[in-house]
Amino acid sequence: MTDPSLRCPILHVDMDAFYASVATRDRPDLHDRPVIVGGGSRGVVLSASYAARLHGVRSAMPMTRARRMCPHAVVLAPDFELLGQVSAAVMECFRRVTPLVEALSLDEAFLDVRGAARRLGTPLEIAEQLRATIHDEQGITCSVGVAAVVSVAKLASRRAKPDGVLVVPPEEITSFLHPLDVGELWGVGEKTRAMLHRLGLVTVGDVAHIPLRTLQRAVGAGLGSHLHELAWGTDRRVVTARRGPDEPDRSMGADETFDRDTDDREVVLRELLRLSARVTGRMRVAGVAGRTVTLKLRFADFTTITRSRTLPEGTDVTQEVYRTAVRLYDALGLQRARLRLVGVRVEGLVPRETVQRQLVLGEREHGWSEADRAVDRAARRFGSAAVRPASLLS
DNA sequence: TCTGGGGTCCTAGGACCC
DNA sequence: TCTGGGGTCCTAGGACCC
Structure with a gap:
């Protein structure tokens, strides 16, 4: 019998309830329990175990609603460090099959297995090997869609869930879609x-x-x-292993929802400083600078606006990003508007060494830049909690 | 106590330049 | 006196993904 996957070199691998599965894999007592992974009081559901889904709990649902639907669920906070480790191990497992791995997020990836047939077998056989390996090495399950087209493989994995494989051969694409x-x-x-x-x-x-x-x-x-x-099912998207060190992110940002809405300028500025420091810290680690600073505000009624300003030169300096964000904020002239969220994002990122600092700015900015590097060094030695701008010390 | 935080991409209008 | 187009950059908003 011929294998239906023979002309289907694209795999979409998707972990099943990734955050919840990782959180409970060393907790056999929780395996059949409804488990919800989610944030704080104003957060949403990041992941729900299949037992919780039986009660209607879904990703992105407000936590308040999820708790109401499933009051006996076990609620866990996400452990991003652990999730990152498991994700990296899974992606490494994919790369043992083929270098053509395109990670879409922590828990899913496209694989083009065209070149692996001689070594490892048909796409379907490869899919089953991957599922077994991930289960053995990481203790979690995944589902795989197998097709000739990226977008079809993506839909097929969803249909295969949980813990399954679905092959959609070319002649069945339209009847599937x-x-x-x-x-x-x-x-x-x-x-x-x-x-x-x-x-x-x-x-x-x-x-x-x-x-x-x-x-x-x-x-x-x-x-x-x-x-x-x-x-x-005719899209021509190809699997590209991308975002290497030579291709930085296009933007980096951070935003935060307040525990309670605020109209206090001092509170807002303090948060803007913390977010600016967080973003530029990550930029310096990545070795990038950016020219456009975007301020994001979400009001109590959930309407959201952005204001941006493009600087003459790229920067990774905390104070420069912070000052720009404050200027944008003040230019709005808000009168006691209640804010739910503030955010800071830097766009147009380029490798830092390609940025030519203007001489006229050099003197003043040099000092702040040096201060940032000192903060970075101290943060590496003592942890980021140990070092923060003076105005963030409470 | 409805609605996180990290991103990407697209559109559309206006400024500005040739 | 009447009004071209093309290209690029900037800004703001919105849709979408996980």
């Missing part, structure tokens, strides 16, 4: 789904069969042709 709700497509979220439904386009098949021009008039040229390709 077309009955699905349009909201299942990768890139179609709540808003686009609602818009398509309003147009009478409910299933992927509906989107596939509407004339491209009509679709483009309704949703725009770019999204229209993209949706058409997704609906026919």
Whole structure:
């Protein structure tokens, strides 16, 4: 019998309930219990065990609602250090199969196994080997979608969950895709789904069969042709092992939701300083600088605005980012507006050594830059909690 | 006590330059 | 007196992903 995966070199591997599985893998007492991994009082569900999902708990649901739905659930905080370690080990396991590994997040990746056939077998056999290895080495399960097209493999892994494999051969792509709700497509979220439904386009098949021009008039040229390709499983996206040291992130940012909404300028500025320090600290570790500073504010009614300013030169200096954020904040002239969240992001990142500091700024900024490096050194020796700007000492 | 925190990409208008 | 286009940069917002 021929293996249906023979013309399906793309694997999408997705850990099952990753955060919850990692949190409970050394806790046999919790294995069949509803477990929710999530943040603090105003947080959302990051991951729910399958026992918790039986009660309707889902990722991204407010924690308050999740607790109401499942009062006896065990609630755990995420351990990002551990999650990062498990993720790195899993990705390493993928790279033993092929160098063409594209990590999408901590817990999922595309693999192009075209070159591994001679060594390891068919894509389906490789998928099963990977699942067994990850289970043995990491004590967690995963699901794998196998297809000839990236976007189809992605949907197939979801259908395979939990702890399964689904192969969608080329001749079965349309019969697999077309009955699905349009909201299942990768890139179609709540808003686009609602818009398509309003147009009478409910299933992927509906989107596939509407004339491209009509679709483009309704949703725009770019999204229209993209949706058409997704609906026919003809997108040409390839698996690229990327984001090496030579390709930095495009932006870095940090934001924080207050425990309670605030209209106190002092509280806001203190938070902006802490966020600026966090972001620029990460930038210095990564060796990047950026020119555009963006301030993000979310008000009590959840409306969100951004204000940005592009500097003449890239920077990784805490005080420079902080001062820019404060200027943007003050320029808004808010009068007792209650803020729920503030954020700071630096965009347009480039390797730091490509930045030419202007001489005119050199004198003043040099001092702050030196201060940052001293803080970084101290943080490495004593931990980041030991070193912080004086105004953050309470 | 509804709604986190980290990102990416796209669109659209205005400024500015040629 | 009447109004071209193309390209790039900047800003703001929004959709989406995990």
